[in-house]
Each structure stands twice: as structure tokens, then as C-alpha cells.
Amino acid sequence: MRAPSAMTTLGRNRCTGLAPILAAAAAMLIVGWGPAQKDVAKQIDAYLTRLEGFGFSGALLVAKDGRIQFQKAYGLADRDPAVPFRTNAIFDVGSVTKQFTATAILILESEGKLAVTDSIGKFFGNVPADKAGITLHHLLTHTSGLAIGFGGDYERVSRQEIVETAMRSPLASRPGSRHAYSNAGYSLLAAVVEIASGQSYEAFTTARMFRPAGMLSTGYFLPAAMHSRMAVGYEGETEWGIGADRAAKTEGDFWNLIGNGGVHSTVEDLNRWMVALEGGQILPAAVLKKLWEPKVLVRENYANTGAPLHYAYGWYVLESPAGKTRIWHLGGNGIFNCAVRWQVEDRTLVVYGSNVAEFHDPAYPVPAVERMLAGEEVALPPTVLVMDRARMAAHDGRYRAASGDELRITARNRSLSVEGEGQAAFSFVTRGTWSNNPVLDSLTARIRETVENSRLGRYDAMVTAYGPGATVESVGSLEREFWRKRHDRHGEYVKTRMLGTLPSRARLFPATTYVTIDFTRGSTYREYIWGESRTIVDLGPILAPPSARFFPESTGCFAAFEPAEAKTSRICFDPGRSELTVSDWSGDSVELRKTP
Numbered sequence: 061m062r063a064p065s066a067m068t069t070l071g072r073n074r075c076t077g078l079a080p081i082l083a084a085a086a087a088m089l090i091v092g093w094g095p096a097q098k099d100v101a102k103q104i105d106a107y108l109t110r111l112e113g114f115g116f117s118g119a120l121l122v123a124k125d126g127r128i129q130f131q132k133a134y135g136l137a138d139r140d141p142a143v144p145f146r147t148n149a150i151f152d153v154g155s156v157t158k159q160f161t162a163t164a165i166l167i168l169e170s171e172g173k174l175a176v177t178d179s180i181g182k183f184f185g186n187v188p189a190d191k192a193g194i195t196l197h198h199l200l201t202h203t204s205g206l207a208i209g210f211g212g213d214y215e216r217v218s219r220q221e222i223v224e225t226a227m228r229s230p231l232a233s234r235p236g237s238r239h240a241y242s243n244a245g246y247s248l249l250a251a252v253v254e255i256a257s258g259q260s261y262e263a264f265t266t267a268r269m270f271r272p273a274g275m276l277s278t279g280y281f282l283p284a285a286m287h288s289r290m291a292v293g294y295e296g297e298t299e300w301g302i303g304a305d306r307a308a309k310t311e312g313d314f315w316n317l318i319g320n321g322g323v324h325s326t327v328e329d330l331n332r333w334m335v336a337l338e339g340g341q342i343l344p345a346a347v348l349k350k351l352w353e354p355k356v357l358v359r360e361n362y363a364n365t366g367a368p369l370h371y372a373y374g375w376y377v378l379e380s381p382a383g384k385t386r387i388w389h390l391g392g393n394g395i396f397n398c399a400v401r402w403q404v405e406d407r408t409l410v411v412y413g414s415n416v417a418e419f420h421d422p423a424y425p426v427p428a429v430e431r432m433l434a435g436e437e438v439a440l441p442p443t444v445l446v447m448d449r450a451r452m453a454a455h456d457g458r459y460r461a462a463s464g465d466e467l468r469i470t471a472r473n474r475s476l477s478v479e480g481e482g483q484a485a486f487s488f489v490t491r492g493t494w495s496n497n498p499v500l501d502s503l504t505a506r507i508r509e510t511v512e513n514s515r516l517g518r519y520d521a522m523v524t525a526y527g528p529g530a531t532v533e534s535v536g537s538l539e540r541e542f543w544r545k546r547h548d549r550h551g552e553y554v555k556t557r558m559l560g561t562l563p564s565r566a567r568l569f570p571a572t573t574y575v576t577i578d579f580t581r582g583s584t585y586r587e588y589i590w591g592e593s594r595t596i597v598d599l600g601p602i603l604a605p606p607s608a609r610f611f612p613e614s615t616g617c618f619a620a621f622e623p624a625e626a627k628t629s630r631i632c633f634d635p636g637r638s639e640l641t642v643s644d645w646s647g648d649s650v651e652l653r654k655t656p
Contacts, residue, residue, distance in 0.1 A: 113444030118414030154391025162374030250319025486560025
């Protein structure tokens with residue numbers, strides 16, 4: 061059993077009856093639905109139960125008009141020992157934290173302690189000229205021009221240090237000129253909450269927001285007695301741990317995260333929050349309208365829906381062509397994942413939380429659940445078999461298509477890990493479709509050239525691939541250090557393998573090109589992120605490139621399931637022959653042969 065965190069909350073003692081609590085993960089609550097809706101509930105339950113076979117664990121809650129109609133948990137909150145995920149399991153809500161921070165700012169504004177039009181100079185000293193025009197509104201709407209962040213979530217960083225870093229960091233754009241997501245901006249807002257209220261962020265949100273809403277299991281610093289309810293995060297078969305434990309090691313100084321992410325909660329508490337918020341218990345109606353009304357355009361045509369996506373204060377707002385409004389936010393730290401989605405006209409709330417990295421945005425089951433709630437038929441995940449690793453290991457190896465694209469297959473405990481090399485194979489692994497795209501191919505080719513120029517020290521030839529701020533000196537310094545460290549760690553260079561380029565889900569850019577560089581004693585992985593101008597806007601080493609897990613569906617066929625799209629891709633091995641056939645979402649198939 062893991063040792064509980066030593067950090068405690070500021071006394072949370074009051075219970076409310078806003079939402080019932082389920083004690084057992086196996087229990088399913090269906091309240092107030094007629095026969096047709098109960099059939100939908102059974103469909104949702106069957107979908108998520110089947111998804112457990114693909115490694116899913118988490119909880120889902122559906123409420124209408126403030127009443128919970130469906131809630132159930134699936135899988136394990138802790139695999140060692142085997143502790144079921146329950147609907148009162150505590151997990152990291154990620155960027156759903158931002159709407160708490162935005163609410164705190166509007167509470168303080170309603171009390172006359174600040175205004176969203178205030179410049180940050182009212183709260184922070186030594187604001188440089190380029191940032192003097194940044195207002196709280198800019199921070200709330202991600203239009204400040206500040207970078208997305210300044211370091212790791214659980215680095216030891218004080219409030220003063222995050223403010224000083226923000227003040228000396230260059231702006232990516234002029235304040236107010238464009239929407240560009242910034243975690244750092246919300247950390248500054250959390251600092252403003254503390255300065256304007258005279259309380260810590262945790263004390264203010266607990267006393268003024270969480271406690272009035274009856275949220276007894278929400279915050280950064282929860283009582284040690286609650287530690288047994290905290291879900292452990294997993295990435296594939298690797299245990300990541302509990303964010304609250306990492307926060308405890310900083311003794312509260314983790315300001316790269318405070319205010320923008322990392323609050324812990326439950327699906328039950330998040331429902332209580334929405335009941336209290338929408339019911340006027342936290343903000344008056346006029347102020348709530350200000351919180352939720354669209355402020356800045358994020359995307360003209362979101363996810364090819366024909367609907368514009370806007371950002372409000374800590375919330376996204378999507379208004380469909382049919383006149384339906386959805387107010388929502390997603391959260392995730394790469395391990396834990398959360399979604400809160402409020403259908404305004406239908407008065408329906410969906411809350412989701414998971415402790416497994418694979419079930420993140422956009423590969424998470426909420427869109428499929430929403431289609432079920434709308435009355436659509438959604439394909440269930442395949443039924444997964446249990447197969448021992450030794451039997452699966454017979455399929456280990458590299459398999460090559462006639463095009464030269466390769467799949468690398470390695471047996472894990474419950475599944476096959478599959479990596480793609482070459483754009484079509486990479487697309488199959490990451491998107492479920494065996495396909496090429498000439499634009500993505502051109503980006504991959506440019507990165508191949510960039511890596512080779514870097515290896516040979518031709519930094520002047522690299523600069524054109526980067527934005528206008530890049531110089532031969534800055535690029536050269538970065539690349540020389542990269543190769544020095546890799547040679548020291550991994551030995552002599554062997555070859556570069558271009559895996560492929562992955563586009564954004566909703567549109568082509570931003571796109572990310574993934575590279576594996578092999579050395580005599582190991583490999584290193586790198587990603588290059590492309591902006592709209594088709595220049596590299598960010599890059600860095602990563603622990604591993606994207607891969608997929610295929611689970612045994614029969615003795616010879618393995619399936620991967622995409623939960624948001626409810627689509628299945630398959631790999632089937634030809635018995636007695638060193639061949640396999642891949643079948644993608646569209647039903648197209650490609651044959652590959654095992655290579656020596």
C-alpha cells in the first residue's frame with residue numbers, strides 16, 4: 061500500500077445531498093429514465109464494459125436537470141493491489157481546473173476586489189513594457205501572448221518564481237491579438253486570486269467554491285484519510301503514480317501547475333459543482349452568464365462540424381448549426397484524463413474521468429456516449445480474449461509491406477505493442493487508416509533533411525525550417541548539445557528512421573513528425589511540431605513515439621479500438637506463414653511479410 065500524502069486540506073466536514081454516492085464499482089445507477097432511456101443506459105454500460113478489455117478504467121456520470129441518471133465505474137483504480145475504480149475515486153482533472161480559477165476571479169470581481177479589465181501591473185511589480193497591456197481578460201481567454209508553460213508540472217517553483225519567469229519570457233504574440241492556449245496565464249490568475257483575496261488559492265477555492273457546493277473530495281491538498289480513494293495513473297503497463305504525492309514533495313511550490321491544472325476531484329463532486337454553479341449557488345445569474353458567454357474565436361470550423369468554437373472564461377463554447385450549445389472543458393496531464401460537458405438546451409451533463417493514458421482527448425469514449433444519448437447506434441468494441449504472453453510472443457518481429465512501410469510488433473502482458481515506420485504504417489498505428497498524404501510526406505522528408513543537416517553540423521541549412529526567430533547560433537547550440545549527450549549515452553550513430561507525421565485531429569496543423577535515431581547502444585526519439593506556416597515551432601526528445609496496443613480477438617487476430625470514433629482496426633496472422641494482414645477502419649487491407 062502506498063504511503064498517504066502528508067498534506068492536508070483546510071477542514072472539509074459538511075455533507076450535502078446533491079448527488080448520491082455509489083460505494084461499489086460494479087453498481088450501476090439508472091434513475092428517472094423510461095424504457096427507451098434505460099436501453100440507452102444499458103448500451104452505454106455494455107460499451108464501457110467491453111472497453112475494459114482494451115485496458116480502460118475510469119468512471120462516467122450522466123445527469124439531466126440536476127439529477128444523476130447514470131453513473132458507473134470500470135476497471136481498476138490501483139492494479140497493485142487490485143482496487144476497483146469507484147465513482148467516488150479521486151483523480152487529477154487536469155485543465156478542468158481552469159474553470160475553477162476563472163470562477164474565483166469572477167467571485168472577486170463581484171466583490172469589487174478586482175476587475176477583469178485590470179492590467180497585471182495592478183498585482184505584480186516590475187511588469188516590462190511588452191506585458192504592461194496584459195489584462196486579466198487576456199489571461200482568462202488565452203490571448204495574453206504568454207507561452208503555454210515554463211517547465212514541468214511538479215518542478216519546485218514558487219509563486220514569485222513563476223511571476224518573474226513570465227515577466228522575462230518573450231511573448232509569442234501581442235496581447236489581445238490572438239488565442240493561444242497558455243497554462244502559464246492561468247498560474248498568474250491563481251497568483252492574482254491569492255493577492256486579491258489575501259488567502260491561498262486552496263483556501264479560497266475550498267471556502268468559497270468547493271465547500272458551498274458540497275465537494276468534499278476536491279482540491280490540491282486532500283486529507284491523508286482520502287489517499288486510499290486516489291486513483292493511480294498508468295501509461296500502458298507502466299505505473300505513473302498519484303499527482304497529489306508528487307505535489308506533496310514540492311511542499312506546495314509547484315506553480316507551473318497551480319491554477320491551470322492538477323486539482324483532484326471525483327465525477328460525483330464535479331456533478332455537485334455543476335449543480336451548484338448552474339443553480340446560482342456560486343455565482344449570480346448575470347455573473348455566470350459572463351463566465352460562459354463566448355469571448356474569443358478559437359476555430360472557425362471545429363472538427364469539421366461546421367460550427368465555430370469559442371473560448372469563454374475557463375470554458376469552451378460550441379454552438380452547433382442546429383442551435384444547440386455545448387459548454388465544456390477537457391483536462392489531462394498525459395496520464396489522467398477528464399471531461400465535463402454541459403448540453404445547455406437539453407440540460408444534460410456528462411462527466412468523465414480516467415487514470416489510463418490511452419483514453420485521453422481525443423481518443424476517449426465521451427463522444428460515443430453522447431451519440432448514444434442522442435439516439436444513434438454506436439458499434440460496440442470487440443470482445444477481447446485472455447492470451448498468455450508466450451503465445452503472443454510468437455508474433456514478435458518486423459513486418460514489411462510492398463511499399464516499404466513497416467510494423468514492429470512486440471508482445472506485452474495482455475496485448476501486442478505495434479509501432480509504425482513509414483507514413484502509411486504510422487497512420488495505421490496512430491489513426492487506424494493505412495494511408496498516405498502528400499503534405500505529410502513532404503513534412504517528413506523535410507525533417508529527414510533537417511536531422512541529417514543537424515548531424516553533420518550544417519546549421520545554416522537548418523534555419524529555414526524554423527520560424528523567423530531562429531538563428532544559426534541558437535540552432536547550432538541546441539543541436540550540438542543534443543548530439544553530444546546522445547553520443548555519451550548511446551554510443552556511435554547508426555541510422556535515422558523516419559516514423560511519420562501525425563496531423564491534428566480537427567485539421568492538418570499543428571502536425572508532429574516523429575523520428576527514431578539509432579546508436580550502437582540504444583535509440584533516442586524526437587518530435588518536431590509544425591505550425592500553420594509549415595515551419596518548426598517546437599521540438600524535443602520524447603520517451604517513446606506513438607504506438608498502439610492490439611488485443612487478442614481470436615487465436616490469430618488482434619484488434620485495436622478507437623473509443624471516440626467507435627471503430628476497429630485489426631491485425632490477423634496467417635497460420636504457418638510469416639505474413640499478416642492489416643485491416644483499417646475503412647475495411648481496406650494490406651499484406652505484410654515478416655523480415656529477417
